[in-house]
Amino acid sequence: MLELKNVSFSVTEGDETINILKNINLTINDQCMVVFTGPNGGGKTTLAKVIMGLVQPTGGQILYNSTDITHMDITARAKLGISYGFQQPPRFKGITVRKLLTLASGQATLPQDQCCQYLTRVGLCSKDYLDREVDISLSGGEVKRIEIATILARGDGLMIFDEPEAGIDLWSFARLTETFQQIHTSHSATMIIISHQERIISLADQVVVLRGGEIGHSGTAEEMLPKILQDTLTGCPVMNRGEAV
Numbered sequence: 001m002l003e004l005k006n007v008s009f010s011v012t013e014g015d016e017t018i019n020i021l022k023n024i025n026l027t028i029n030d031q032c033m034v035v036f037t038g039p040n041g042g043g044k045t046t047l048a049k050v051i052m053g054l055v056q057p058t059g060g061q062i063l064y065n066s067t068d069i070t071h072m073d074i075t076a077r078a079k080l081g082i083s084y085g086f087q088q089p090p091r092f093k094g095i096t097v098r099k100l101l102t103l104a105s106g107q108a109t110l111p112q113d114q115c116c117q118y119l120t121r122v123g124l125c126s127k128d129y130l131d132r133e134v135d136i137s138l139s140g141g142e143v144k145r146i147e148i149a150t151i152l153a154r155g156d157g158l159m160i161f162d163e164p165e166a167g168i169d170l171w172s173f174a175r176l177t178e179t180f181q182q183i184h185t186s187h188s189a190t191m192i193i194i195s196h197q198e199r200i201i202s203l204a205d206q207v208v209v210l211r212g213g214e215i216g217h218s219g220t221a222e223e224m225l226p227k228i229l230q231d232t233l234t235g236c237p238v239m240n241r242g243e244a245v
């Protein structure tokens with residue numbers, strides 16, 4: 001279980017303090033799929049980075065399976081089984097896709113058929129990619145899918161995906177949502193997915209709308225999706241204004 005208690009994150013610019021996350025309280029149960037959504041700049045990526053340890057909160061406490069991880073760095077959190085896929089993944093010149101998947105799996109060698117399975121689950125044809133370097137020759141969508149495959153290879157208890165749909169074509173997106181659904185129904189991991197996609201939101205156990213650094217609304221997909229869709233259609237976003245929905 002992941003518990004966020006009054007988590008805040010502020011930065012100081014000159015004389016001004018900017019409150020990016022404001023007293024976030026959230027509990028995520030094991031094997032649940034939670035989607036963070038909401039308007040641009042609402043604080044979703046910052047919250048994901050705070051959970052992963054890429055950003056240190058300026059207030060509050062984070063517990064993972066009852067362990068206080070608030071001041072642990074990213075390596076310590078990774079050892080506890082938390083992984084994060086960047087919105088814009090880094091590239092690794094000189095490292096092949098096969099090597100990257102092997103490193104992610106934590107094994108000395110990863111059988112070819114297993115590498116292939118991870119790549120297939122993100123819609124990539126493995127024979128075209130296994131021996132390619134994860135460098136600038138790969139497209140943005142390819143790097144994104146390879147990074148998601150490395151998270152699958154890690155097989156962590158808590159997987160955080162930051163806009164997995166970004167830059168991914170419709171066909172691969174369909175394959176990817178199927179993969180999220182499989183992870184969810186097999187109860188093999190807890191997932192936090194930052195997404196604006198109706199298809200992904202509809203799979204969630206819990207949808208959390210972040211706006212202005214706060215949790216504006218939270219509920220099941222059945223409760224939240226009609227409200228989010230209504231909100232986007234009216235052109236007068238209730239979510240942005242933070243009124244009760």
Ligand SMILES: Nc1ncnc2c1ncn2[C@@H]1O[C@H](COP(=O)(O)OP(=O)(O)OP(=O)(O)O)[C@@H](O)[C@H]1O
Binds near residue numbers: 020038
């Ligand atoms: N280190 C920082 N210094 C100043 N402002 C920051 C910093 N980190 C984040 N912000 C600001 O905090 C706000 C929240 O950013 P964040 O990336 O978490 O939003 P988001 O909800 O993920 O947005 P998007 O949907 O566009 O990806 C933004 O206005 C961003 O510019």
